[in-house]
Amino acid sequence: MSDQLIIGGRAFASRLILGTGKFATNEAMAAAVASSETEMVTVAVRRVDLDAPADPITAHIDRTRCLILPNTSGASTADEAVRLARLARGAGLPPWIKVEVIPDPRYLMPDPIETLRACERLVADGFTVLPYIHADPVLAKRLEEVGVAAVMPLAAPIGSGRGLKMAAAIAIIIEQATVPVVVDAGLGVPSHAAAAMEMGADAVLVNTAIATAADSEAMARAFALGVRAGRTAFLAGRAPEFTEARASSPLTGFLAPAGN
Amino acid sequence: MTFSERFEPSQIRTALARANDAGETEIRNALASGITSLDAAAALLSPAAGAMIEELAALAHRTTIERFGKTMQMFAPLYLSNECVCTCTYCGFSIGLDIRRKTLRVDEVAREASTLASRGFRNILLVSAEHPKHVGPEYVARCIAETKHHVPYVGLEIAAAEVEDYRTYVDAGCDGVVLYQETYDPDVYAAHHLGGPKKRFAWRMDALERAARSGVRHLGIGALLGLGDWRFDALALLAHARWLERHCWRAQINVSFPRINQAEGGYLPAHPVGVPELVRILCLFRLALPTAGLALSTRESPALRDRLVPLGITHMSAGSSTEPGGYEHPGEAGEQFELEDRRPPHEVASGLRAMGYEPVFKDWEVMQSPVAARA
Numbered sequence: 001m002s003d004q005l006i007i008g009g010r011a012f013a014s015r016l017i018l019g020t021g022k023f024a025t026n027e028a029m030a031a032a033v034a035s036s037e038t039e040m041v042t043v044a045v046r047r048v049d050l051d052a053p054a055d056p057i058t059a060h061i062d063r064t065r066c067l068i069l070p071n072t073s074g075a076s077t078a079d080e081a082v083r084l085a086r087l088a089r090g091a092g093l094p095p096w097i098k099v100e101v102i103p104d105p106r107y108l109m110p111d112p113i114e115t116l117r118a119c120e121r122l123v124a125d126g127f128t129v130l131p132y133i134h135a136d137p138v139l140a141k142r143l144e145e146v147g148v149a150a151v152m153p154l155a156a157p158i159g160s161g162r163g164l165k166m167a168a169a170i171a172i173i174i175e176q177a178t179v180p181v182v183v184d185a186g187l188g189v190p191s192h193a194a195a196a197m198e199m200g201a202d203a204v205l206v207n208t209a210i211a212t213a214a215d216s217e218a219m220a221r222a223f224a225l226g227v228r229a230g231r232t233a234f235l236a237g238r239a240p241e242f243t244e245a246r247a248s249s250p251l252t253g254f255l256a257p258a259g260n
Numbered sequence: 261m262t263f264s265e266r267f268e269p270s271q272i273r274t275a276l277a278r279a280n281d282a283g284e285t286e287i288r289n290a291l292a293s294g295i296t297s298l299d300a301a302a303a304l305l306s307p308a309a310g311a312m313i314e315e316l317a318a319l320a321h322r323t324t325i326e327r328f329g330k331t332m333q334m335f336a337p338l339y340l341s342n343e344c345v346c347t348c349t350y351c352g353f354s355i356g357l358d359i360r361r362k363t364l365r366v367d368e369v370a371r372e373a374s375t376l377a378s379r380g381f382r383n384i385l386l387v388s389a390e391h392p393k394h395v396g397p398e399y400v401a402r403c404i405a406e407t408k409h410h411v412p413y414v415g416l417e418i419a420a421a422e423v424e425d426y427r428t429y430v431d432a433g434c435d436g437v438v439l440y441q442e443t444y445d446p447d448v449y450a451a452h453h454l455g456g457p458k459k460r461f462a463w464r465m466d467a468l469e470r471a472a473r474s475g476v477r478h479l480g481i482g483a484l485l486g487l488g489d490w491r492f493d494a495l496a497l498l499a500h501a502r503w504l505e506r507h508c509w510r511a512q513i514n515v516s517f518p519r520i521n522q523a524e525g526g527y528l529p530a531h532p533v534g535v536p537e538l539v540r541i542l543c544l545f546r547l548a549l550p551t552a553g554l555a556l557s558t559r560e561s562p563a564l565r566d567r568l569v570p571l572g573i574t575h576m577s578a579g580s581s582t583e584p585g586g587y588e589h590p591g592e593a594g595e596q597f598e599l600e601d602r603r604p605p606h607e608v609a610s611g612l613r614a615m616g617y618e619p620v621f622k623d624w625e626v627m628q629s630p631v632a633a634r635a
Contacts, residue, residue, distance in 0.1 A: 022329025105512035
């Protein structure tokens with residue numbers, strides 16, 4: 001029963017993390033968060049009115065059930081990411097930070113060098129750090145050495161909905177990891193999420209595919225099911241794969257077992 | 261090499277001429293290609309593409325939702341000055357016009373910014389006419405820094421500047437620069453920009469590259485529709501946007517398609533652009549540049565703005581005033597052009613919500629500490 005996801009010393013019953021961007025209304029976002037049964041949602045610090053007592057985004061999140069994971073979206077250098085993280089913590093958001101350092105506004109690819117630098121400083125500063133990275137196994141190991149709480153490789157470009165385009169590299173990251181691996185970005189449908197979980201990912205993060213679905217509340221529920229199916233399959237241990245067919249009723253089953 | 265060095269008006273004309281006879285097949289091929297070539301883009305501007313507008317609009321809508329969701333970035337212009345040394349036929353601030361001239365003091369800029377912030381805005385675009393003496397780099401930097409005390413995002417729509425000046429603006433807290441080429445046809449440009457520094461066609465064209473080199477992260481380009489042939493300007497504008505995407509890869513590109521409105525000088529557009537043409541331009545840009553921001557100002561009527569939103573608009577101004585000091589003390593200085601959408605911002609926002617869109621007032625945080633220039 002207790003198949004919990006542990007990140008940064010905190011246990012999560014759900015392995016689905018939600019992003020909060022692109023929803024048509026904050027109410028729709030809140031409904032999707034509820035139906036996904038997620039326990040962690042990420043929020044762009046730049047979208048939060050840190051001075052406002054009732055910020056319209058964070059006010060819609062039940063913080064007793066969900067951890068708010070602030071992210072540094074908008075930062076294009078390590079300095080900017082560090083600044084955003086500190087601003088968020090200073091404004092009373094949790095000392096957790098999803099590090100996004102993205103200099104390229106078109107494909108939104110993370111900068112590995114600046115990401116590593118930002119993580120070094122934020123870990124030293126006491127944050128629980130979850131970096132968003134390209135599916136780069138060496139970078140993932142380097143980040144572990146720095147002390148991040150998880151790594152978040154991308155499946156495909158953010159918002160593209162193209163699925164596990166980086167599957168081969170993500171498999172290596174999972175195989176080598178000593179911290180949780182959260183597959184982030186590019187998952188378009190629940191079957192993509194299920195596939196990532198079947199591979200052994202510890203969790204997935206989904207935003208666009210839910211936020212821009214015709215019925216985001218229902219899609220959030222569907223992703224929750226996909227994640228659970230994939231996780232259950234991973235724990236069940238998959239049957240091996242063969243090139244040729246193997247009959248489920250063997251042709252020679254009538255022969256006496258060997259050795260008798 | 262810069263865009264002005266590469267830009268060949270004849271290439272634009274040739275592509276348009278080749279595409280003139282395009283049929284449905286060419287248009288579908290263009291769509292399938294991702295509209296990466298001038299010829300493909302020209303096909304979407306061809307007469308035959310006009311008959312497919314509903315299909316193109318549906319694609320544009322879907323593309324917008326994929327990238328941006330149902331959100332709308334809200335911003336407000338803050339006019340610093342209407343004092344101008346340029347003679348531009350279409351502009352209400354043109355030097356010869358007898359209007360009340362004013363350049364805001366920095367403390368007046370602060371009050372305007374504070375008023376806009378109290379109305380919910382967190383993204384202010386500082387706008388000014390071109391006057392090297394009254395609106396010099398030092399003054400502009402102080403205005404940026406002052407505005408930055410009130411809102412996290414400050415854009416700039418002022419005269420084209422040198423690299424060093426853009427650097428000063430970035431240090432003061434400038435996040436974006438908007439600079440419209442107005443028209444990409446050099447002859448039409450010369451016919452409408454009769455005097456002052458704005459006459460320098462190529463220097464203006466390369467200004468955004470200078471801004472990007474100085475660290476400006478959001479670049480806004482545009483053409484003032486109505487001055488020249490709309491197909492030519494749309495295609496040249498697209499070529500410029502693509503150039504900036506390639507060469508200024510760290511910058512977010514935003515595009516705008518203002519249509520000429522009645523200004524103080526009484527200019528009437530030589531090539532009026534109708535709503536169907538505006539819609540076609542909008543669809544082309546959304547499909548050819550899926551990640552670009554597309555901005556719509558209060559020049560257009562509320563009814564039309566509502567209808568253009570689903571086609572690809574991502575940025576909207578609201579409750580705007582186009583006169584310096586117009587938020588605190590309206591009616592005391594000349595305005596640049598007549599506004600069509602005079603709804604207050606909360607009304608525009610509730611209209612968007614009723615359409616299923618989330619108006620986003622804050623989408624930026626101060627990324628660098630602390631600003632260099634202080635009032």
